[in-house]
Amino acid sequence: MNYRQARNYIDETAKFGSVLGLKNMSNLLEELCNPQKKLKFIHIAGTNGKGSTLAYISTILKYSGYKVGRYISPTIFKYRERIQINEVYIEKESFARLMTQIKSVIDKMIADGKSHPTSFEIETALAFLYFLEKQCDIIVLETGLGGTLDATNVIDTTICSVISTISMDHMQFLGDTLTQIATQKAGIIKPGCPVVSAVQKAEAKMVIIDTAKEKSCELYFVDPSDISNIEYGLENQRLFYKDKQYKISLAGSFQIKNATLALKVIECLNQHGWNVSQQAIYDGLENTKWIGRFTLIYSKPTFIVDGAHNEDAAKQLKESIELYFKGKRLIFIMGIFADKEYKKIIALTAPLASAIFTIETPNNSRALSAKDLATEISFYNIEARPMNSLKEAVEASFLLAGEDDVIIAFGSLSYLGDLINLVTFSSSAQNE
Structure with missing residues (x-):
């Protein structure tokens, strides 16, 4: 397939809808020799702030010299935005070639009586193949919907689970109470894997604490008392986090919260053997771009x-x-x-x-x-x-x-x- 044919193919798979659960995803990845098992992930769930937090983290890591894969949805300008390495979109040729490979695998699955994967499952599998092929050092991965049953949750090589702010949304899928929704979001937490969370409402916080304890995870919450001297602005904003001043270029009062969540994640990574310099943190925060939020x-x-x-x-x-x-x-x-x-x-x-x-x-x-x-x-x-x-x-x-x-x-x-x-x-x- 060429790129246009590959896009037509993925568009046609929209008829299979959205299916929560990991069975189809696991079947597809098994046929593809489980590329996700050879990658390292920072996995992000939450209701609001996932995308901005992902952008801050991945930009900081890029400035530290790492090859960083991004997988995001939805996109703003181009379809290929959803799969990036160091902020460069997947090439049309790579997309078409990998989609051709995946289609042949899906045809075999259907012949064997297995269910057809959804568009999101196919795109996620393609992203894993691409990131492995390009030998990414780390992948910053955003859930599509919820956490526990989201297709991205098939991964088991997470190095940090991140929970942005949790609130009411997608109730028809995730539950009609904050506790139920938080339980789904906390489903990305893996045994023994460190967890970093934004400030949460009491019900959501308790779910995260209980889940982390149950799975023997180190747990870090952003502490609002670490944030001070905020200077708001449309072109740039400044804040002190602990004893250091940072500049961000994204507007919106909520971006202070997203930036400090990213800083907490970077602290966690440094404590677990990743080498992220202070200069890379300064440069990464200041140069992060994320269109669509204020x-x-x-x-x-x-x-x-x-x-x-x-x-x-x-x-x-x-x-x-x-x-x-x-x-x-x-x-x-x-x-x-x-x-x-x-x-x-x-x-x-x-x-x-x-x-x-x-x-x-x-x-x-x-x-x-x-x-x-x-x-x-x-x-x-x-x-x-x-x-x-x-x-x-x-x-x-x-x-x-x-x-x-x-x-x-x-x-x-x-x-x-x-x-x-x-x-x-x-x-x-x-x-x-």
């Missing part, structure tokens, strides 16, 4: 994109808005999936805006219609206008906003790549 994409008017898609992320977005844009006129673009707690997201954010343009997230069966979203927002006496397209929403927001106003697009990561491209195009056209 990211500034345009100035005058200020234009921010944020992937806030659940209640906790909406709280973090509100906190950042009130911190950075107090007294500013706000215009929102919102697009949300129907299976999310969109009423809670609206209740937290809509009262902050003077106008809101709603969109139906493109090419997704889970999308809430722009009209239904606008109707829900109208209960808060906010002017909400349903738009026929994302392009129309971007153009309308630019027409309405003055240079000192702030436009914020959020609700789902799924449309942010298209939106960023549209904003770049629209702003360029205005400046011609």
